Amino acid sequence: MANESENNLESTAGSEEGPNNASWELYLERKNSLLGFLHSQLDPQLLQYHQSKVEHLKRCYFYLEIEPKQTHFRDNNNAIQLVEVLRLIDPWELQKMKQLGKTQTEIQLSLLTELLEQLERGREELSCYAETCEAPAFLAGWHWVTQRVSELLKYMETLVSVEVPGKLYVKQQLVSHSFQGGLRLPSISLSLSVKTPPIFDPEKSSAQQNSARLQWFTENQESDLDQYELECELLIRDSRREMGYGRIQTVTSNTCVVHGLEPGRSYKFKIRRSDTGFLVYAKWFDSIVLTTKPMAVQVVDRSARPQG
Template sequence: MLSHSPGMMNLGTIDVYLNTLGTSLQTVAYSDEEQENEAWRGYLERKNVVLEFLHSDLSLHLLRRHHKRIELLKKCSYYIEILPKHLALGDQNHLMLPTTLFQLIDPWRFQRMKKVGTIQTKIQLLLLSDLLEELERGRQELVHFLENYDMMTFLSQWDTIKQRLSYLSDQMDYFLALLVPGRLYVKHRLVSDVGIAKIPHIRLVLSTKLPLMFDRRESVAYEDWVSLKWFVNSQQPQLEQYELRFKLLESRTPQERAHCGTMNVTSNTFEIHNLLPDRLYRFTVKRAETYTLVYEQWHDSILLKTKPYLEEEMESATSEP
């Protein structure tokens, strides 16, 4: 028999070693493949979370709707509304009407609350615009993550992405809450000490009225008069007091500079007569100012040009050769 030198393996030992090594390498390969599959599944799951958030809570369609809503809110009229907080203990009467409450409120203190309401409304509108811009930037950031991050980068940055999702979700909730005018916080008692037995508990809230809009199709100019019509968000307006103004543009004489006026109107249609023919006028409509108005920055205007007199047209036609 042949003797074997120390440190050398026979053929059988080599076969066993190679088989063992092959099995180990195969196990490592399977393990790496499973890890890659697991990472890929985790990547797809997390990516779908971001996509679902973009398609539902932060979709382009929804952001455009919110933008239109803010533009509408900027055109609204804002009022203080006085409401009873609750009935006094043991009081069997119905809730006091707001007109009755007004008689009990100190006028000077109420004027101070109107200033607070004005400031609160301005801040609320500014916050809404800032929040919407932040949500739009957040959407762009999430889209950038999806389009530019590979799987490994996306997974390594997942904690940061998850924090952004949570933050943007909270900001959206805050934005939606601000869309509705809220309560005014009263630091001092508004009801004067008038010697009544039970001082009512009241609360002040901000309410909105949609802007008045001229009906561009129904508002028509004739030779020396115009017929105007306006509405509130395509709905039949309630009985309100309106203020209608008109002004001649590009006056040609000093007398024409005074060709303007203001009318108080109680319906949503009105005719203005004794206008100059073939001239351009601006008409503006707004609600008549009330005691509870706190903020109103926008009023709708329309430009209409009166037609030339028919006689003037006939004279110009007959004078032509």
């Protein structure tokens, strides 16, 4: 579709102007071609779709993935065993790869934001050009239009490719030669994977007098074996954190009951994925505020008097 739009614009650019009626027909042809490009390649709903996708990526968790997971290794007894590749990787080199993954993720998200801004700006420029320019000025600036369209098509192509996390380019030797045991190890590939953030379900989260039940979900309903960190903070009336109180617990489920809360108090709960050792980027977490039920007040009936 992108190539078709560019070819249509280029074909109209090659037309020659003739008498006035021919110029007018050329103007209409080129204007319709430009409007067709705007409605297909830079449709506002399409740009909004990519905007939502980028905002979602900014809330996701990025992890370092190592392939293969296992390889054959010769031990001190000259026996060949199947071992985890992670055990053979230099921990210092692994930390450097995690930092590289974090840097690459930050660059990726920054680039996506910049590309969307360029596409929005380009659509505004071309829409204004098509709506306000009279025929002579429109035809005179057609070369600029074709150049701008070509740039925007490249921006869109880059946007789509960058929305998917890619491989990390490794120059260092991750496995020391002393660990290779005379065997030729397979090529180790590092890449980035994405997991969606956990989000509280407000309809299924509630507080009792001394406890609160929290439930959360992820968009793709991942395995219940995933680990999460649930943080609980006691709030004072102006919603600031109360000094000296807070707890964090690890949960391997999508539900948790927190006990030991005070009646009639507000608590802020935060949920995030646990750092399993391969997390390289995470900036966003979901939160919810729940208020425990007040303690029941016993009413004493003073109208009843003891029999004398």
